[in-house]
Amino acid sequence: MTPVTVDHANFLTSRVGDGGVDPARLSGELSDRFGEVHRDVEQRREEGEMGFFRLPYEVDTRRQVQEVADSFGQWFEAVVVVGIGGSSLGARAVAEALRGSLWNERSSEAREHFPRLYFLENADPDTTSELLAHLDLRRTLFNVISKSGSTAETMAQFLVVEEALRGVMEEDQLRGHLLFTTDPDAGVLRALANDRGIPALAVPPQVGGRFSVLSPVGLLPAAVVGTDLEELLGGAAEMEELCRSEKLPENPAGLLATLLHTAHTEDGRSIHVFMPYGDRLRALGLWFQQLWGESLGKARDREGRMVNTGPTPLAALGAVDQHSLLQLLMEGPQDKAVTFLRVGRREAPVPIPRSHPGQPALAYLGGHTLEALLDTELRATGEALRRAGRPSLVLEIESLDARALGALFMLLQIATVYAGGLYGVDPLDQPGVELGKELTYGLLGREGYPEPDLSGEAEGTVDG
Amino acid sequence: MTPVTVDHANFLTSRVGDGGVDPARLSGELSDRFGEVHRDVEQRREEGEMGFFRLPYEVDTRRQVQEVADSFGQWFEAVVVVGIGGSSLGARAVAEALRGSLWNERSSEAREHFPRLYFLENADPDTTSELLAHLDLRRTLFNVISKSGSTAETMAQFLVVEEALRGVMEEDQLRGHLLFTTDPDAGVLRALANDRGIPALAVPPQVGGRFSVLSPVGLLPAAVVGTDLEELLGGAAEMEELCRSEKLPENPAGLLATLLHTAHTEDGRSIHVFMPYGDRLRALGLWFQQLWGESLGKARDREGRMVNTGPTPLAALGAVDQHSLLQLLMEGPQDKAVTFLRVGRREAPVPIPRSHPGQPALAYLGGHTLEALLDTELRATGEALRRAGRPSLVLEIESLDARALGALFMLLQIATVYAGGLYGVDPLDQPGVELGKELTYGLLGREGYPEPDLSGEAEGTVDG
Numbered sequence: 001m002t003p004v005t006v007d008h009a010n011f012l013t014s015r016v017g018d019g020g021v022d023p024a025r026l027s028g029e030l031s032d033r034f035g036e037v038h039r040d041v042e043q044r045r046e047e048g049e050m051g052f053f054r055l056p057y058e059v060d061t062r063r064q065v066q067e068v069a070d071s072f073g074q075w076f077e078a079v080v081v082v083g084i085g086g087s088s089l090g091a092r093a094v095a096e097a098l099r100g101s102l103w104n105e106r107s108s109e110a111r112e113h114f115p116r117l118y119f120l121e122n123a124d125p126d127t128t129s130e131l132l133a134h135l136d137l138r139r140t141l142f143n144v145i146s147k148s149g150s151t152a153e154t155m156a157q158f159l160v161v162e163e164a165l166r167g168v169m170e171e172d173q174l175r176g177h178l179l180f181t182t183d184p185d186a187g188v189l190r191a192l193a194n195d196r197g198i199p200a201l202a203v204p205p206q207v208g209g210r211f212s213v214l215s216p217v218g219l220l221p222a223a224v225v226g227t228d229l230e231e232l233l234g235g236a237a238e239m240e241e242l243c244r245s246e247k248l249p250e251n252p253a254g255l256l257a258t259l260l261h262t263a264h265t266e267d268g269r270s271i272h273v274f275m276p277y278g279d280r281l282r283a284l285g286l287w288f289q290q291l292w293g294e295s296l297g298k299a300r301d302r303e304g305r306m307v308n309t310g311p312t313p314l315a316a317l318g319a320v321d322q323h324s325l326l327q328l329l330m331e332g333p334q335d336k337a338v339t340f341l342r343v344g345r346r347e348a349p350v351p352i353p354r355s356h357p358g359q360p361a362l363a364y365l366g367g368h369t370l371e372a373l374l375d376t377e378l379r380a381t382g383e384a385l386r387r388a389g390r391p392s393l394v395l396e397i398e399s400l401d402a403r404a405l406g407a408l409f410m411l412l413q414i415a416t417v418y419a420g421g422l423y424g425v426d427p428l429d430q431p432g433v434e435l436g437k438e439l440t441y442g443l444l445g446r447e448g449y450p451e452p453d454l455s456g457e458a459e460g461t462v463d464g
Numbered sequence: 465m466t467p468v469t470v471d472h473a474n475f476l477t478s479r480v481g482d483g484g485v486d487p488a489r490l491s492g493e494l495s496d497r498f499g500e501v502h503r504d505v506e507q508r509r510e511e512g513e514m515g516f517f518r519l520p521y522e523v524d525t526r527r528q529v530q531e532v533a534d535s536f537g538q539w540f541e542a543v544v545v546v547g548i549g550g551s552s553l554g555a556r557a558v559a560e561a562l563r564g565s566l567w568n569e570r571s572s573e574a575r576e577h578f579p580r581l582y583f584l585e586n587a588d589p590d591t592t593s594e595l596l597a598h599l600d601l602r603r604t605l606f607n608v609i610s611k612s613g614s615t616a617e618t619m620a621q622f623l624v625v626e627e628a629l630r631g632v633m634e635e636d637q638l639r640g641h642l643l644f645t646t647d648p649d650a651g652v653l654r655a656l657a658n659d660r661g662i663p664a665l666a667v668p669p670q671v672g673g674r675f676s677v678l679s680p681v682g683l684l685p686a687a688v689v690g691t692d693l694e695e696l697l698g699g700a701a702e703m704e705e706l707c708r709s710e711k712l713p714e715n716p717a718g719l720l721a722t723l724l725h726t727a728h729t730e731d732g733r734s735i736h737v738f739m740p741y742g743d744r745l746r747a748l749g750l751w752f753q754q755l756w757g758e759s760l761g762k763a764r765d766r767e768g769r770m771v772n773t774g775p776t777p778l779a780a781l782g783a784v785d786q787h788s789l790l791q792l793l794m795e796g797p798q799d800k801a802v803t804f805l806r807v808g809r810r811e812a813p814v815p816i817p818r819s820h821p822g823q824p825a826l827a828y829l830g831g832h833t834l835e836a837l838l839d840t841e842l843r844a845t846g847e848a849l850r851r852a853g854r855p856s857l858v859l860e861i862e863s864l865d866a867r868a869l870g871a872l873f874m875l876l877q878i879a880t881v882y883a884g885g886l887y888g889v890d891p892l893d894q895p896g897v898e899l900g901k902e903l904t905y906g907l908l909g910r911e912g913y914p915e916p917d918l919s920g921e922a923e924g925t926v927d928g
Contacts (some may be wrong), residue, residue: 014920029733086787089788100591121784122742124834129566129811130566155826156816159829160834280590294792298795312778314775320549324757326896331772346589348590352620363651364908374589375617380900384899452847456473
């Protein structure tokens with residue numbers, strides 16, 4: 001049983017007309033092109049890059065993370081992830097998918113004594129002061145996550161948190177409320193961990209932030225709320241194996257990357273809408289948005305030529321955004337391709353009672369379930385788009401559990417590095433964010449960074 | 465003092481190069497074009513369309529909503545908005561902006577005895593069953609919001625909620641736990657309200673869903689969490705007055721609409737990123753996404769010609785998405801224009817302690833505040849985009865309060881109808897969502913709707 005299936009029928013010319021992809025090409029030239037990309041990715045893997053491929057098999061890491069989570073879990077009422085971007089989006093996606101949005105409001109018994117889980121991401125003074133005032137700091141663990149140990153927001157939050165802890169405990173107790181996830185050797189967090197005996201987990205060197213959800217970055221927060229890590233990683237491993245195939249129809253990540261890349265480069269569909277049906281998958285969309293956008297949006301290709309390319313990922317939520325974005329998807333420019341995500345089966349389908357038989361606007365709903373309504377809306381939306389000549393595909397998982405989630409993470413990560421190959425860019429770097437960081441350092445007076453002139457006159461603009 | 469200022473310096477050719485707009489045109493042809501649109505909008509207003517313009521002045525409605533909120537507020541522990549799209553996004557934006565994300569976790573004392581506020585939007589069985597199990601239904605009010613009374617998700621939720629209430633109370637007590645917000649005359653909710661004595665607020669006929677935040681749709685949920693409605697509407701009224709000017713530089717909504725429309729139609733910037741800096745403004749971005757996308761994404765112009773036009777709004781969050789989308793904004797295709805939203809002053813700036821003077825990655829932060837860091841990041845990001853030849857503008861509010869929020873809602877709504885004029889489309893309709901609704905009805909067996917053929921073969925595709 002495949003952990004995630006890809007139904008691409010509504011992406012084909014036979015169904016969607018000129019806006020689609022000719023199925024003959026998928027077993028012909030597009031398959032050949034994918035074969036080249038697949039070989040290139042395999043080679044970079046073998047050279048030690050793309051460390052995320054190996055994460056499902058790091059059994060020692062999984063055991064270590066589980067031990068840390070087990071030993072902390074019984075002591076703390078709350079765990080706060082202090083991290084931003086790739087250091088928080090993956091853990092958010094796991095916690096929301098598996099624990100839902102009411103987790104933190106539940107009693108300790110209802111949580112089976114697993115801690116509450118919060119995120120301090122932004123350098124937002126309101127969020128920070130409210131959260132620190134809200135928590136019982138003596139019963140809170142702060143998991144500070146930054147691979148480099150230089151992320152401005154996270155380092156600032158760390159300083160604020162450390163000071164807040166000092167307000168309620170002795171200096172030698174601090175280290176019991178801190179857990180770092182950072183580079184195994186370098187950076188200020190590692191140095192502090194070594195100096196002060198603060199426990200620290202390692203982000204493997206060949207794993208970048210947005211590909212780190214299956215490393216301790218995502219695993220520790222997942223484990224503290226009771227996620228079965230073996231299942232999560234098992235699902236990822238299954239998907240990794242499936243994607244060893246260099247044959248296009250059999251490699252789901254290859255199919256996804258090829259369809260979206262083709263729709264963009266040949267048909268102008270530069271906006272890739274990711275639309276899971278189900279509230280618990282909203283955060284997964286934000287995780288995907290970073291992964292796809294930051295990996296593929298590049299000024300230069302791998303030969304150094306200026307290309308300014310990359311699709312724009314748009315995280316949507318079904319059926320909610322049928323009441324928000326569907327009008328644009330149906331009638332706006334032909335510049336979008338939609339990826340739906342369908343959950344086959346829910347824990348409780350929730351029957352809709354037949355309580356107002358005389359009211360036509362209510363009567364037709366009675367006897368169905370909310371699950372069936374949601375699923376019907378997904379089908380109806382795909383069909384409506386098809387009739388408007390707009391391609392879509394459906395990723396489907398059997399049920400929303402740790403195994404399926406692990407498989408989804410791996411599918412989308414692998415699709416991203418394949419898409420990098422198809423676009424001809426390096427999916428692992430992010431050179432475009434450096435300038436903003438340097439300007440921030442300069443404005444804050446960091447040593448070695450000159451104060452920039454923001455008058456807009458002294459310096460011209462550059463083509464970026 | 466203007467409630468919202470628009471700083472468009474980084475949108476001008478003088479700063480951003482060819483990617484910007486020539487300032488001379490803003491007082492010339494673009495101003496003339498805006499003048500025409502302004503006159504057209506004024507005319508539609510006078511003919512009774514665009515009812516949202518009048519909402520700030522509906523004093524009787526405000527008093528009625530406040531009375532309902534006051535009388536309910538003391539009895540209920542929780543209020544659940546049952547609504548989707550335009551029936552929930554505005555209230556979400558208000559509650560998140562003014563009450564933050566921890567509101568529902570607070571004790572009744574910390575909430576000054578205002579109720580918790582939840583939203584049942586999606587036809588999601590997990591969300592629904594969890595929320596209904598979580599709440600004490602005997603102390604919960606359900607505000608069911610649907611202008612038409614035919615929204616499938618909301619009607620299904622209503623049936624499920626009603627049944628759940630029946631499980632814990634007598635039939636004659638039900639109406640005390642329901643409050644409808646719907647059309648003043650038509651639809652099933654109005655009929656049930658009349659038949660059973662269920663209290664019901666009216667959505668004014670000339671106010672569409674996505675323009676309804678300042679009607680009882682948004683006002684009632686805002687009031688139950690203690691929002692000062694007079695301030696909210698006062699800010700909106702101030703902005704409405706400012707936008708009576710037909711002179712482009714003086715009309716902030718006109719300036720916003722003109723710059724974004726010009727960037728799209730003349731320079732291919734079809735993706736309009738809306739990026740407030742501050743966690744409490746995330747939901748405002750989702751509200752704007754519906755407003756801008758659904759109003760402007762249209763197949764036909766007002767003369768009935770097929771145009772398939774409309775910008776794609778992308779809701780982002782600063783500084784979080786500097787670690788997610790900024791790479792793409794900096795280096796990807798020149799197809800985006802960014803609108804930042806800046807909050808001038810926060811309740812508590814949160815000092816960053818100087819606790820690790822020997823560590824360069826930490827030392828430069830000490831002595832600043834989180835507020836200054838967040839604000840510096842906004843400036844640095846705008847400057848980095850400028851140097852890459854990418855235009856942005858900054859909306860600025862003095863502080864994040866009800867008055868500023870009311871002004872922002874009105875600014876963005878008015879900008880939307882101006883943009884409708886510039887794009888030549890009707891910003892008030894949404895014909896593209898009908899097909900999906902009909903297919904859903906057909907698949908669920910609603911009387912009068914044939915079961916559709918989803919095989920993809922019987923019917924061809926149409927250009928939509």
